[in-house]
Amino acid sequence: MTQPSTKPLSGIRIVDFTRFFAGPYCAQLLGDLGADVVKVELPVTGDPLRTQGPPFFADNGITWYATNRNKRSITLDLQAESGRAVARDLCLKADVVLENFRPSVMTRLGLDYASLSAQAPRLVYASISGFGPDGPDAEQGAFDLTIQALGGYMSITGESTGAPIKLGTSAFDMLAGMNCQTAIIAALLQRATTGRGQHVTTSLLESEVAFLANAALEYLITGTEPLKWGSEHAQQVPYKAFRTADGWAVIGAGFQKFYAAFCAILSRDDLVTDPRYSTMAVRVTNRDELYAILDAEVLKFTTIDIIASLERARVPCARVNNMREVFDLAQVKHRGLRIELDHPSYGTVPTLGPAARYSQFDITAGWTAPPQLGEHTTEILSEWLGYPSERIEALRSAQIV
Missing domain, CATH: 3.30.1540.10 (formyl-coa transferase, domain 3)
Structure with missing residues (x-):
């Protein structure tokens, strides 16, 4: 079997400051491809998805497991100066920094692209936000529900005489994460030629509006608002x-x-x-x-x-089909779209197989279960930063990690 070391992002270090859905999903996709993803979480509480539920599994909300495989978790208090210093050390050792705060937050923490790239010009810095890094709505927060309404998708989703309907998953969180993954890989590819990193940005709003595709063009070309068709097709019957x-x-x-x-x-x-x-x-x-x-x-x-x-x-x-019927499909089983991951503490958890496969490496080789909160704090501080045990213990005693 192909070993994880042959994956295209092996050796790429990513500091993942993201939480909720879009950013963690992006980081998970990069981890799938072999990147070493270090997820930075708040002490005690961690990513808010850990407490979103019920249902829960092994003390974490179910959605946590959908977005956090192939990562290592470190806890870090970014409100403390010493915590921000550790975070900066991590960023300066990384190839990629990924964040999904409102645009002003990382600047306030001293962890923005301009500050970091001055010392690390090869750094690829990726930002996911609700509305983009600038503009009149840049500082507004967003959830997938609000973006689906604002960006037009709910106006074309649902039965023709019914209420506007949200898509069944957090579709534009995931789409923004996928767009960001593509942008990061493109920036890493360009860095291989130029030697310089760059700041890449995407947002839930931009991802959704770009995804309107033919519905948007119907309006832009004809001036006519697209209708809700339910499961029907505007130009085909039956x-x-x-x-x-x-x-x-x-x-x-x-x-x-x-x-x-x-x-x-x-x-x-x-x-x-x-x-x-x-x-x-x-x-x-x-x-x-x-x-x-x-x-x-x-x-x-x-x-x-x-x-x-x-x-x-x-x-x-x-x-x-319902979910049971989907995972009973022979083709779904054949293509390995359900995978079991083992964790030494909480046991076995299912995850979804990859949407794309590769002839030169096995993308699922070496996949790891989502980590417990702070599971790898000591490991990362020692391995990435070379901190001695005394310093790590001092940080822990001060509740910084």
Whole structure:
């Protein structure tokens, strides 16, 4: 098996000051690729995600485990001058500093990019914020919920006659983390050529607005506000979730050959020749009338029967699975999308497998379970900074670490 030392970010040191979701998720992705990620946490309480719940596992909130594998934890009181001095030492030994505070916080702590890069010009410094590093709203805080509303996604999510709906996960926290990961890797790649680091920034708002994609262009080009379509498609019919006799199935039969095959399964070939529904364009125009017919027909089938018939006819379709059904899928099991990580203190915890694989290294090799609070404090201070045991004990006695 390929060893962790062959991973592309092996040898890269990252000081992770982030908390909550976006920043920790970014740092986790970098740790997956072999970086040595040191997570700096407050003494006693740590990252607020540790106390978010229920549910809890081994005294931590469940979301903690979704964002903190492949890291080492050090506790550090950044409100104390001696704590900030330790933090500065860590940063000056690092390749990457990652933070997700409001833009003024790291400057106040003396840990901003300008201060650190003056001594460490090769440093890559990454900032994730709610709204970006400058501008009229730069100092505002944000949660994924508020950004989904402000940045437009909730206006296009949900059923056409229903209330605005938040996406089912903290999607733009994760997207901002993914964007930041990409930016960090790009900055490290450029550093290999120029010898200099740089400051990279992203935000929840920028990540969301950039992700509006075709919905935004519909407005920018036509001046028309995109509508909420639920599971439907603005330009394809039929294309949505249908209720079956015992559940739900999504069916994407907008294109003509798929539509004809779908109607044949329903024994409704008349819907193919009916001039109100015979082409995609007229089906889009007359969607409500057509869906009233198709909804009633699909309701006569069980989910397994309609899916089997559609799959034989090669019509795009899928059952709407819950979490148990997702992780029972043979393909999910085959691709290793559930992994078990072992921790010496709290035992085994599941994690999700990687979304991308590589032919030259095993990305999951050497993965470690999320750490306990301050688990690696002594180790990091000794290994990274060469602090003698007496100094470490003095810091601990003063409750700095």
